[in-house]
Amino acid sequence: MWVFYGLFSTIFLGFYDAIRKKVLNNNPVIPVLFLASLTGALIFLPFIIFSHTGVIHQGAFLYIPPGSPKEHLLALYKSMLVGSSWFLAYNALSRLPLTIVVPIRSTGPMWTLIGAMLIYTERFTAVQWFGIVTVLGFFYYFILAGRKEGIDFFRNKWIFTAIGATLLGAASSLYDKFLFSHYDRVFIQAWYSVYMVPVLLPFVFFVWYPRSKALTVFSWNVFIHLIGILLVVSDFLYFYALSYNGSSIAVLSILRRSSVIISFISGAVFFGERNLKHKGLALTGIFIGIVLIVLGTLAG
Secondary structure, eight states: OHHHHHHHHHHHHHHHHHHHHHHHTTSOHHHHHHHHHHHHHHHHHHHHHHHHHTSSOTTSTTOOOOOOHHHHHHHHHHHHHHHHHHHHHHHHHHHSOHHHHHHHHTTHHHHHHHHHHHHHTOOOOHHHHHHHHHHHHHHHHHHHHHHTTTOOTTTOHHHHHHHHHHHHHHHHHHHHHHHHTTSOHHHHHHHHHHHHHHHHHHIIIIIIGGGTTTSOOOOOOTHHHHHHHHHHHHHHHHHHHHTSTTOOHHHHHHHHHTTHHHHHHHHHHTSOOSOHHHHHHHHHHHHHHHHHHHHHHHHO
16 A cells, blocks of 8 residues: 555656746746745644644544654754755756756665665665666766756756755655654654744845845746645655555655656656757666666565
């Protein structure tokens, strides 16, 4: 059953990426990121209040326990980690084609695996090594494909921004594995969503607002709030799948990252992006490498 929750999470995440790209076209990053995060916080706020006042009883599906100061601090750390990743990802997505950002982000499970290996001092299997080499080989091919659009991967700062977002996302996945093996998953998701607001608020007032007149004019639309809703639903399904006994973070990582297929097609169909044959081949190769990594993990 957890696999199906993972699949549905993937679908919502794919549409989240596509709509995020649409919203960020000719829109400044910081207010979009803040309003999307605020939407996610407002979704959980009633459940926090109803749980605290006893309207939602302990043991109910959406009951959110009060949590200790330590648990709140861990949720705040999660907000800071995710907020940093989102900030970099939103900036990259607003300045690069979706079909460039997607293959970079698709390497996330490989970095998660490498991080897990370093933390738990495990060794790679032969299949995992082959998968890593495949990912890196097709990523190099992807670099060559990007040059056909005039994007120099070694000099374009937004490429490094996308890579940074991917590495932080991998770190967040490792942190999730720790959190959900020790703490209530609904508590963590609810409170990290709420804490995202004060984490991002200084960026709104001290980074964006003083320069807002000199930057791209902010244009509100309802899709900004849809970003927040889609991400909440996707994360909720993913965390729920992760909480199942016997669920595999390796399988869920590959399922979740397969959302890039929806994102890539959206970039081709709705945004008219170019050089799809070479970028599509690179993405396919990267995806095959990730599958090999997961198979090696399961076999080990």
